[in-house]
Amino acid sequence: MAAVRLLPQVEAQQGTEAEECHSFGWCLVFKGKHQAEGKIMRVFVTGATGALGRHLVPGLVAAGHEVTATTRTPGKVAQLREAGAEPVILDGLDREAVIAAVRAAGPEVVVHQMTALAGMRSFRNPDKAFAATNELRTRGTDNLLAAAARAGTRRVIAQGYAGAGPDKPSGGRLKTEEDPPDWRPIRSAVQGPAAITYVDKTVPLEAPEGVVLRYGTFYGPGASDILLEMLRKRQLPVVGGGTGIWSFVEISDAAAATLVAVGHGAPGVYNVVDDDPAPVAEWLPYLAKAAGAKPPLRVPAWLGRLLAGEFVVAQMTTSRGSSNEKARKELGWEPRYASWREGFRAWVSG
Ligand SMILES: NC(=O)c1ccc[n+]([C@@H]2O[C@H](COP(=O)([O-])OP(=O)(O)OC[C@H]3O[C@@H](n4cnc5c(N)ncnc54)[C@H](OP(=O)(O)O)[C@@H]3O)[C@@H](O)[C@H]2O)c1
Numbered sequence: 001m002a003a004v005r006l007l008p009q010v011e012a013q014q015g016t017e018a019e020e021c022h023s024f025g026w027c028l029v030f031k032g033k034h035q036a037e038g039k040i041m042r043v044f045v046t047g048a049t050g051a052l053g054r055h056l057v058p059g060l061v062a063a064g065h066e067v068t069a070t071t072r073t074p075g076k077v078a079q080l081r082e083a084g085a086e087p088v089i090l091d092g093l094d095r096e097a098v099i100a101a102v103r104a105a106g107p108e109v110v111v112h113q114m115t116a117l118a119g120m121r122s123f124r125n126p127d128k129a130f131a132a133t134n135e136l137r138t139r140g141t142d143n144l145l146a147a148a149a150r151a152g153t154r155r156v157i158a159q160g161y162a163g164a165g166p167d168k169p170s171g172g173r174l175k176t177e178e179d180p181p182d183w184r185p186i187r188s189a190v191q192g193p194a195a196i197t198y199v200d201k202t203v204p205l206e207a208p209e210g211v212v213l214r215y216g217t218f219y220g221p222g223a224s225d226i227l228l229e230m231l232r233k234r235q236l237p238v239v240g241g242g243t244g245i246w247s248f249v250e251i252s253d254a255a256a257a258t259l260v261a262v263g264h265g266a267p268g269v270y271n272v273v274d275d276d277p278a279p280v281a282e283w284l285p286y287l288a289k290a291a292g293a294k295p296p297l298r299v300p301a302w303l304g305r306l307l308a309g310e311f312v313v314a315q316m317t318t319s320r321g322s323s324n325e326k327a328r329k330e331l332g333w334e335p336r337y338a339s340w341r342e343g344f345r346a347w348v349s350g
Pocket residue numbers: 046047048049050051052053070071072073076090091092093113114115116117118119136161162163215216217218219222223224225226
């Protein structure tokens with residue numbers, strides 16, 4: 001496997017070339033233990049085996065931090081240990097267990113990356129499909145905030161969302177962190193937006209240093225593979241003209257932003273997206289071509305509604321993009337893939 005510059009920020013700090021050293025899934029990190037700029041910290045990562053955690057944990061370890069990493073699954077303990085973390089088996093919804101685990105680790109930073117999104121195919125009833133994730137974003141967040149308070153943890157970083165959503169058709173093309181939520185009311189998709197808004201509001205309010213990273217739609221190694229699969233089967237049409245704007249972020253870029261936020265940045269909300277928000281009508285055919293698939297079908301909104309439901313039609317037609325200006329300026333984070341154009345090509349060829 002070719003060497004990958006997993007976290008360029010770490011590499012820049014070290015002035016070294018990335019080298020293969022772990023076999024943690026597809027993650028490649030740097031040989032040896034490095035002292036990143038700034039303080040070495042104890043970091044408690046929940047959702048450590050997920051799409052983002054798999055990139056984040058080796059990055060934190062490479063930067064010299066002491067990492068405690070959680071999973072619910074005994075079979076995943078070895079991969080966390082191999083990545084250089086101290087594994088803990090934990091259900092994020094078991095409040096007492098969460099408090100005990102965080103107190104035992106005594107971290108300076110807690111990172112919340114718990115979601116339950118694997119294997120999802122249908123968004124016809126989003127409140128049902130996202131129910132477990134919504135609970136992790138509300139009750140799971142509360143549990144971690146309570147645990148962090150008891151452990152004297154300074155900084156809590158949580159996963160927010162700036163990917164495709166059912167935004168109202170009005171409003172500008174791009175949202176900043178200052179813009180109020182602008183969700184389009186959809187009867188079957190009430191709890192998801194509420195849970196995302198809950199994270200946005202509660203984490204900065206309750207933690208001494210609460211940071212919410214609103215990631216764009218993930219793609220890259222181990223992320224959103226279902227998009228590729230559906231495109232190759234021609235199951236992902238452009239709906240209703242494809243006027244919805246999507247903001248993407250490549251998965252190792254998202255992990256790099258998270259690594260930066262462990263040690264830098266004022267508390268608050270940050271959009272972690274690339275520089276190139278784009279309409280579905282542009283990026284979907286581009287991805288299909290890059291992946292060697294036939295061009296996506298085009299279907300009118302009424303047919304899209306019938307096939308996939310109102311939520312997907314809204315994502316494809318009225319979704320708005322997000323600006324990354326704040327994260328660039330205040331975190332000093334720069335995506336390696338400034339546009340999904342280069343990123344998609346690297347993804348499908350990797
Ligand atoms: N912004 C975005 O576009 C976005 C955001 C998130 C995910 N996604 C996509 O969704 C797909 C699936 O995401 P994923 O790979 O991260 O998988 P996932 O199924 O969402 O799991 C994420 C992590 O949460 C943990 N988790 C789930 N329930 C938990 C609970 N009750 N207590 C403690 N931990 C819990 C899982 O740990 P264990 O299973 O090890 O216990 C795992 O580490 C991917 O394609 C990804 O790209 C997209």
